[in-house]
Each structure stands twice: as structure tokens, then as C-alpha cells.
Amino acid sequence: MNIPFFKYRIALLASMIIIVPLGYIVRFSQGLNPAWLHDALGSVAYEIFWVLLFAFLLPKVSPLHIAIGVCIATCAIEFLQLWKPPFLQAARKTLPGRLVLGNTFVWADFPVYFVGSFFGWLYLRFLRLKVKG
16 A cells, blocks of 8 residues: 555644543543543543554554554553552552553453554544545
């Protein structure tokens, strides 16, 4: 597939700049929705961010492969939350560690990761089609 990679990467970068604050706003806002919905939508944004980041770093890789890889990695990180060695606990006490590694294992996060990866994949396909011409 012949894609103008510069335009594609600029679109990915702009999308990441938008999705990060949007994800935080959704997750930490005190709207009318129940708390679990804020958390779930924030997790979808988190998943989309990782899909966008890896597409930015590896623009020639298939969007499907990126989305599947990100989904598998985030599911593995969720399972990693069950393991509590001192070095991981120390990392989880930092903001970057908390953002990447999380704190608490929750089964309900898995469907959200699948949804976020799916929407990330759809968005990558949309971007590729948009910048193709």
C-alpha cells in the first residue's frame, strides 16, 4: 500500500495530542454518568493512544497487527498486576508506572481493551484511507 507516510504520521501525532487530554477529561470528570463508565471510556482512550503510538513508530506495519499486538500487551499488563514483586510495586508508586502498569487487576478491563483496540484499528484504517490520496 502506497501511503504518504509524512501526512500519515502528522495525522497520528495530532490524534495522539487530542486523545491524551480527552482520555483524562473523560476518566476524571464528574459528569452524570456512573463512575464505571468514566473509567471504561478512559481505558478505551488509553488503548487507542497505544495503537496510535505504535502506528506512529511503525507506520508500515498493518493496522490490524498493531491493534492485536496492543490488545495482547495491555491484557498481559493487566495480568501482571496480579504479580506484586518489590520492583514492580516501586514502579507503580510513580505516575508513569501507575499510568503504564496500573494498580489493580480487574476482569472488567479486558472487554474494554478489546473495544479500544477495535476502535484504534478502525481509526488507523480511516486515517490511511484519508491520507492515501
